[in-house]
Amino acid sequence: MTDTLTTAQARRRHNIVRAAEHQFAERRFDEVLMAEVAAEAGVGKGTLYRYFEDKETLYFAVVMEGFEALIERLRGADTTGDPVERLQQTVASIVGYLRRDRFFFRLMGRDEGEGQRRRSFRAEWKQRRAALIDEVAQILQDGAAAGVFEIRHLHTDAQLLLGMVRTCMRFNEQGLDDEQVVAEIMRIYTRGICRDDA
Numbered sequence: 478m479t480d481t482l483t484t485a486q487a488r489r490r491h492n493i494v495r496a497a498e499h500q501f502a503e504r505r506f507d508e509v510l511m512a513e514v515a516a517e518a519g520v521g522k523g524t525l526y527r528y529f530e531d532k533e534t535l536y537f538a539v540v541m542e543g544f545e546a547l548i549e550r551l552r553g554a555d556t557t558g559d560p561v562e563r564l565q566q567t568v569a570s571i572v573g574y575l576r577r578d579r580f581f582f583r584l585m586g587r588d589e590g591e592g593q594r595r596r597s598f599r600a601e602w603k604q605r606r607a608a609l610i611d612e613v614a615q616i617l618q619d620g621a622a623a624g625v626f627e628i629r630h631l632h633t634d635a636q637l638l639l640g641m642v643r644t645c646m647r648f649n650e651q652g653l654d655d656e657q658v659v660a661e662i663m664r665i666y667t668r669g670i671c672r673d674d675a
Contacts, residue, residue: 490528493518498539502580506536537598543581544605547574551612560620561667564638567616569659571642576655582646610635617670626670638666 482490496517500509511532515525529535550570555563575582613635620626628634645658653661 489518489520489524493520493525493528493535494538494542497535498543498578498580501536501539502583506532511535533598537601539580540602541605543578544609546578547571547581548605548608548612550574551609556619560616560623560625561663561671563616564620564667565659565663567613568638568642568662569655571639572646572655572659575642575646610639613638620670628670634670638662641666 493514497509497514499517500514509532511525512522514535515522518525525535529538551567554566554570610632614631617626617628617634617638618631621628641662642658645653645662649658
């Protein structure tokens with residue numbers, strides 16, 4: 478498939494990716510059939526293969542679009558104001574995104590190699606994940622520069638926050654709503670990074 482798509486081709490590709498996202502959200506990688514993705518997208522199987530050479534390439538497209546959507550969501554947030562409020566807005570944004578996008582939510586709980594056996598895919602997967610961590614790290618760094626946060630290991634601290642979000646969303650046995658999840662994450666996380674004199 479060439480890099481330049483007509484409007485109709487772009488719409489068809491979008492429909493295929495959305496159908497694949499739904500299929501991958503419901504089943505494991507090896508259980509998803511390309512014929513079912515094609516049927517849900519309303520295209521023939523041959524058409525699907527004109528856009529994506531195999532299931533792994535399609536999976537990778539879904540993954541990358543999910544990362545891009547979340548990163549763009551974070552980049553579009555207000556970058557001024559109180560660092561704690563910015564951090565809370567970021568956590569709420571991630572929680573909200575994961576609640577709406579079941580595929581990406583499940584993806585965050587998986588091993589990075591599932592469906593990513595090609596070395597080039599793994600490299601780009603890690604690059605996008607690093608970009609997501611960088612977005613969170615920037616907020617922490619800004620808070621440290623403002624004298625509100627005490628950050629000792631910037632990217633590790635960002636990863637810890639993302640891990641808390643993933644865990645709370647995955648194992649929410651008490652049935653907390655999104656607002657309660659965000660409040661609990663913020664309560665625990667900020668006690669660990671806020672300076673005592675802040």
